[in-house]
Ligand code: ADP
């Protein structure tokens with residue numbers, strides 16, 4: 001048994017379904033959930049003689065993604081046939097890209113403990129998705145497999161990183177950032193459960209400090225962020241144990257089992273496919289010239305990192321807050337609308353970062369289905385800023401707004417929660433409180449100034465917290481010390 005310490009090396013291959021309305025090589029709909037085999041035609045059914053025609057919108061979306069990942073887009077890229085047999089692959093090959101992909105040499109910057117870590121992106125290429133096999137039945141005499149070709153020909157991009165990710169947490173961060181960027185661009189919905197974003201992880205270990213790469217295994221079937229992290233942790237521990245016992249890692253593809261919480265072998269290197277790639281004769285080379293690239297770039301929205309920096313500069317909020325507020329485009333829009341309507345960005349940020357995100361999380365809601373709209377939150381902030389309600393009352397009003405989906409003013413009206421700012425009304429309460437506590441008043445007058453807080457508390461209590469605290473303090477001082 002040796003005591004070498006090992007470090008993990010990870011490379012991710014991510015498939016993202018593009019949000020075009022129609023498929024990559026035919027005009028069939030990409031809509032999810034249609035009855036089986038209804039969104040099909042001779043092209044995506046793989047009928048002999050049918051010819052593919054590239055969907056322009058697919059290229060636009062893929063180029064946006066490639067540019068967002070800082071890639072160089074190749075002026076000419078080549079489609080290639082990737083040959084293999086599978087029942088849900090009717091042509092017997094998948095149209096993909098091989099030695100001349102759409103884009104190369106990109107990168108994505110991660111952040112860990114305030115330090116930046118750059119992961120190089122090897123390539124972004126285009127390909128078509130296969131259909132789906134559905135297996136049904138348990139008894140031998142009653143087992144069926146069904147083929148649904150609705151998904152056949154759905155456009156995908158594959159984003160391949162270099163092996164420059166060094167921990168499961170970094171892999172998680174990489175995938176999160178990648179997903180957020182795709183969502184910002186509105187080129188992929190990022191739904192891992194539905195399979196519109198899929199991730200394979202390649203992982204090896206090597207003695208810490210070594211420059212050479214160890215033998216990798218490839219992990220498939222990671223359809224959530226949690227599984228990605230768990231599978232990597234398991235696999236790193238398994239490989240480490242193997243090497244420490246003097247064994248060796250076998251290059252193979254492994255599957256993650258959620259029920260058993262472990263990876264197990266699917267196929268070895270020897271069983272690996274030889275895809276016999278060759279250039280697709282039915283499609284011309286794809287040309288994306290600089291003008292088209294410029295046009296596509298001009299149409300790209302602000303990305304998370306730029307938005308974060310703008311939030312810090314424009315709204316004077318801390319970088320941490322800006323980071324949280326830009327985690328999704330919808331959340332960022334919610335913040336900006338609230339900030340604009342309330343003319344109080346700091347308060348908008350505080351309410352969203354604190355109470356709103358906490359309540360949304362508690363009820364398992366995302367910002368799109370928030371019961372409080374930016375308009376209503378801005379109204380509440382306005383009520384605080386104009387001293388109609390106190391900060392403490394606002395917390396209760398907020399909770400009622402969230403639960404009952406009502407605007408701030410309606411809650412204030414219905415619950416009679418308006419702040420008391422009338423000095424006469426407060427003075428009346430002060431007199432009552434003093435009259436009701438003669439002994440403590442006596443103590444105060446004989447120099448026990450600490451009882452001041454007691455009177456403030458009593459006045460607030462008598463007004464159910466509705467008296468303006470600043471005014472209570474002022475009036476009480478004037479009455480006692482004046
Ligand atoms: P393959 O030809 O086996 O598909 P590639 O070179 O295309 O290998 O890389 C596929 C993925 O595996 C990439 O994301 C890459 O970063 C990653 N990768 C390659 N070698 C290693 C390694 N030794 N350890 C971890 N990941 C690796």
Ligand code: MG
Pocket residue numbers: 013
């Ligand atoms: Mg590969």
Ligand code: ZN
Pocket residue numbers: 023026027028039040041042043044045153
């Ligand atoms: Zn079709």
